[in-house]
Amino acid sequence: MLIWIFIYAVTFVIISVLWKKRWLLYHAWKIPGPFSVPLVGSAFLLSATKDNFFDLICGKMESWRPVTKFWVGSQLYIATTRPTDVEKILTNCLNKSPFYENFNDIMKDTLLTSKVSIWKEHRKMINPSFNSKILNSHHDTFVKYSREMVKILDDKEGVEQTDFLQVIWEKTVDVALATLTNVKPHVVKKRQRITSITARYEQILIQRFHTFWLLIEFFWKLSNLHKEHKMLCETSHEIAKNIIAEEYMSHETEDRNDDTIESKRFLRNLTKLNRTMQISREEILEETIFMIIAASETSALTVNTVLTILGIYSDIQERVYQELVSVLPNIENSPTQEEINRLDYLERVIKETLRLVPTAPLILRYADEDIKCDPYVFPAGSNLVVPLILLHRAPEVWPEPEKFDPDRFLPDEVAKRHRCSYIPFSFGARNCIGLRFGMMEVKIMVATILRNFKVQTVGGREEISKEKIPRGLDPTNPQAKLSIPTLRGKYWFKKNNVYASCMAGDLVLDIKDLLQMPHPSSPRKYLLSLDNVLLLSIQSRFDEKWCNDMMS
């Protein structure tokens, strides 16, 4: 008897869940996708391996492209790489997928994560801090910190290995503080920890996705990882509180008619709005944490990737260098904004880098209503995925998609393509607020580094183990791993059949042998590009010129 009651109860639950989801099931049925089983969906395909989570998801989506569906538990995900679908999604669906709730502990009601009602209010408040006049005023700050970075790299003379990404990232944190707030970066307590906290936070998040039982809230709360995660959240809140306190101190006496650039900066603007109760202190805290991370991490990763690519393609680097020498003949002078604008080829190189290795590999939205994308309907209640890394390599749009060719971004070529075929900063009303900020910063940093140094992958393109060159960066090896940036933006690498994430400390230990590899032709410096575990050596252009002069 009891057994029958149990069977009836289970059947009832299954039927009511199916009935509630009938709309999703009906439309999902027509969309191709990998095998899935009731309750679990296709999740087992993702968790059954220690492979890079994002590589794996993208690999699955790639084999079913251009449109595919997959179930994770009762959640329906639909991914598309058709630019017309992408435009519809990013224009009509402004709510984020519940996936973003994973960030709630550290930043709940921020631009990135909040529900559309809160997002609209916040975006309206924050937009003015990113207008052209304010952005142009940041030029000198970008130049100042780029030159500081060159000085740091120069001072590494004799130091064999340096975590290159770390050097860049610490500088982009300084740039973020110096442009988004009125706080002097060096007064912010524990600011050096921002990079390691972010890196570890993201690593934990990925580890959680890999471990099935950690996805269950009860077990997660009991785990050591959760304790560490909580501690990281607390420290980042503490740092943000310190930044906000310093900001308040920098304008103790408020002049309501203040029309200076300083009064319009992101944080000053929000603290002013707090006085009129338009935004709470808690919301300012969360927006500050997110904005500093969003501004610094993405730019640092992009600079790192551009340099790594140019380390592989020395011919393209040489062309960039010739442009730099002709536009900025005197290495000692700070570049003006007008000069930076004239660096057309460099700009194309950055754009092509963001095509092949988009810093944000996936965008996720939530469908509040049905979205018709012939012959399918993406039903209300589904999660919509825009895999930038696949969109940017769609063969219908990009001939020889894996080839690195900056001239794809010549104006005539751009005009031929759909406007949503290339969207490294997303598209529509909820796109990246820092689009122009990021492009300006990356361009100035890369220009300053390359005007001063030559970068080179140690061993040359042919000698580097194929596995380490991400697909698309090595035309001779189309079968290499897809290798996309993980959430953290770092590549995972395989050693002794164990995948280890490239976090600074661990990595240096793990690839010690590689790091100690001497390089005959470039004895000066070895810089470790953590991003794809290629060693970059950098050599001062100043020395090169000096040597050439001496020789002649």
Ligand code: HEM
């Ligand atoms: C090369 C550098 C950058 C890239 C590739 C990039 C890319 C992106 C992408 C793809 C999104 C959409 C994310 C999503 O919908 O899930 C985004 C959002 C965002 N980014 Fe960036 N970003 C960059 C630099 C910056 C900078 C410098 C800032 C700030 C100064 C910034 C601030 C933001 C903010 C606030 C959002 C959320 C916008 C909203 O939802 O209203 N980003 N970024």
